[in-house]
Amino acid sequence: MPAKILLVAAARPNFMKIAPLWRALASRPDTFEPLLVHTGQHYDHNMSDVFFADLGLPRPHLHLGVGSGSHAEQTAGVMVKFEQVCLDEKPACVVVVGDVNATMACTIAAKKLLVDVAHVEAGLRSGDRTMPEETNRILTDSIADLLLTPSPDADVNLRGEGVAEERIALVGNIMIDSLVHALDRVKNRACHDRFGLGAREYGLVTLHRPANVDDPELLRRLFAGLASLDYPLIFPVHPRTRKVMENCGLADLFDAGGDRRLTDPLGYDDFLNLTMNARFVLTDSGGIQEETTYLGIPCLTMRPNTERPVTVTDGTNELITLETMADRVKVVLAGNWKTGKVPDLWDGATAERIADVLAGRYA
Ligand code: UD1
Numbered sequence: 001m002p003a004k005i006l007l008v009a010a011a012r013p014n015f016m017k018i019a020p021l022w023r024a025l026a027s028r029p030d031t032f033e034p035l036l037v038h039t040g041q042h043y044d045h046n047m048s049d050v051f052f053a054d055l056g057l058p059r060p061h062l063h064l065g066v067g068s069g070s071h072a073e074q075t076a077g078v079m080v081k082f083e084q085v086c087l088d089e090k091p092a093c094v095v096v097v098g099d100v101n102a103t104m105a106c107t108i109a110a111k112k113l114l115v116d117v118a119h120v121e122a123g124l125r126s127g128d129r130t131m132p133e134e135t136n137r138i139l140t141d142s143i144a145d146l147l148l149t150p151s152p153d154a155d156v157n158l159r160g161e162g163v164a165e166e167r168i169a170l171v172g173n174i175m176i177d178s179l180v181h182a183l184d185r186v187k188n189r190a191c192h193d194r195f196g197l198g199a200r201e202y203g204l205v206t207l208h209r210p211a212n213v214d215d216p217e218l219l220r221r222l223f224a225g226l227a228s229l230d231y232p233l234i235f236p237v238h239p240r241t242r243k244v245m246e247n248c249g250l251a252d253l254f255d256a257g258g259d260r261r262l263t264d265p266l267g268y269d270d271f272l273n274l275t276m277n278a279r280f281v282l283t284d285s286g287g288i289q290e291e292t293t294y295l296g297i298p299c300l301t302m303r304p305n306t307e308r309p310v311t312v313t314d315g316t317n318e319l320i321t322l323e324t325m326a327d328r329v330k331v332v333l334a335g336n337w338k339t340g341k342v343p344d345l346w347d348g349a350t351a352e353r354i355a356d357v358l359a360g361r362y363a
Contacts, residue, residue, distance in 0.1 A: 002033040003092035003362035006085070009060070010041040010078070010102030012051065013287050016268060017097040017120060019055035020177035020351035028355060031363045035061045037085060039078045039102040043067050044239065050267035055178060071101060071132060078105035086113050092362045093118055096140065097174065099133035099286075099307075107140045116361075120174055120354065122147035123154025124307035130211065133286070137307070146361070148354055150174070151310045151343055171353040172345030175287050176294050180348030182272055189273040195234050195261045199277040203231055203329070208238035209284040212302060216248040222302070223254045225322050226282075229329050232259040233282075234274060236266045280332045282325070289317045294346055298337040300328055316340040 005025055009018040018036070025034035038060035042048045052059070062085055066077035078101065086094070086109060093116040096103045107117045122141050126134050138161075141147055147163060149155050150173040158168050192199060205226065213219050219241070226233060235254065237245065245251050254260055266274070275281060275291055280298040283289070289308050292299035293315025300320045311317035316338060320328050331337055345353075 002029060002031055003358070004033045004035065004089060005358065005362070006035050006037050006089060006091045006094045008037050008039065008082075008094060008096045008102060008106045010039040011098075011100045012042050012047050012265075013285075014097050014100060014102075015048070015051035015055055015057065016178035016287070017174045019057050020174060020181065021095065021097075021120070021354060022057060024351035024355040025358075028359070031359050032355070035089065035091070037062045037064065037082070037106075039082070039106070040065045040067055041074060041078075041100060041102055044265070046265045046267065047239065054182075054268040066102075074101045075105045078102045079109045082106045083109040083113065086110050086115050091115060093146075093358065095120060095358075096144070097121055099124070099136045099140070101132070101136060104136040104139050107144055111143045116146070117144040118146040118148060118354075118358065119144040120148045120171075121150055123149040123156075123158040123168070125154075125157045126305045126307040128305045132210070134307070146357070148357065150350075151308075151345070153309055169353075169357050170345065171357065172347060172350035173290060173343070174350045174354070175290055176346040177348050177351050178268070179272065179291055179294055182269060186269045186273045187276065189269065190277070191266075191270045191273045192234070192277055195263075197232050197234070197261075200279045201232060202278060203229070203233045204274050204278040204281045204283075205233050205235040206238065206281075206283045206285050206288060207235075207302065208240050209303065210240070212284050213238075213241045213244050216244055216250070219244055220248070220250055220253065221322060223250055225325050226254065227260065229326060231279075231329065231333070232261075234261045234263065234278075236263050236271065238265060280329065280337075282320075282329075289315075290346075292316055293340055294342055296340060298332045300325065300332075310343050314341055314343050 025032040064081040094110040095118045097120040110117050147168050148171045282300045284302045289311040293311040299317040
């Protein structure tokens with residue numbers, strides 16, 4: 001009998017990690033019976049549905065409908081609903097990805113029922129306990145059975161926390177699977193045309209971390225800094241950021257001066273196309289640090305730390321501050337940014353390696 005595997009997706013950065021896993025498991029029907037569970041953390045069309053369409057994901061088999069809320073509300077809501085899913089479905093294994101609240105919530109609910117959990121993208125650590133994601137990572141990795149890591153630094157982190165070697169498997173970067181799979185599909189889209197800009201003639205901006213956007217005064221200073229770059233920017237605005245902007249009248253500040261384009265959040269294909277053609281990307285996202293490293297696009301990360309250090313040591317990423325931003329952008333525009341290289345096992349075959357590991361355990 002095929003092993004029933006629950007694949008959990010909750011928020012935007014999960015969908016491109018689940019899609020290749022879905023394909024890999026579904027292509028081995030004698031071995032696996034994968035079921036897709038959407039917890040509902042992200043629910044707007046452009047934060048969720050468009051990703052299912054772009055990535056070729058089927059409709060979720062189960063939708064838990066737990067939307068926004070405080071951390072405790074989200075976490076507890078998912079735990080209550082997901083506990084029942086585990087009781088009903090009796091999976092051989094639950095696969096969680098990334099570091100969002102549902103990653104931790106589903107892990108706890110499953111482990112309390114003694115259901116096996118595999119964590120994809122395990123072992124990443126920013127060392128910054130003020131990030132909600134860091135708490136989610138540490139708690140998830142401390143109790144998940146199988147820790148599937150993207151790069152050797154993650155293995156080092158886990159060993160340092162006393163994790164037994166047999167729980168760790170270095171499988172590579174699952175996000176890059178989705179990227180590799182999408183390249184041919186999206187490369188000719190020329191989405192920048194929609195913004196009246198040419199390829200390599202704009203910077204692509206995303207900001208949504210609570211530490212950057214929740215304080216209106218800091219966000220105002222970030223926008224003033226972006227305006228002072230005096231370079232065309234495209235900025236798809238995350239709902240969290242949008243809320244603060246609307247409450248504080250910040251959109252005008254960003255737009256004043258012309259060449260800066262605010263837009264609603266974009267789907268996977270459009271955003272990937274804009275990334276491929278950007279002169280640089282300025283972000284506080286986790287996954288975009290990896291996508292730019294794969295694509296060789298300069299990435300300036302507005303954070304004091306990263307859980308993805310390989311993008312800095314090997315790739316095109318650099319951590320910046322509001323104070324260093326203008327100078328670092330000048331380095332990009334002068335053509336003097338590092339070129340970087342693609343880390344090992346970021347090759348588009350991570351989902352197949354994960355399927356092999358799961359088959360070894362549950363087939
Ligand atoms: C979450 C993840 C973060 C990830 C990010 C990507 C956690 C702790 N954080 O942060 O790691 O990088 O997703 O987007 O899990 N909202 C909408 N529509 C939606 C979803 C959210 O309007 O579809 C609004 C709600 O008002 C909500 C706010 O955005 O209160 C924040 O959403 P939430 O899911 O709590 O956290 P994110 O900031 O998206």
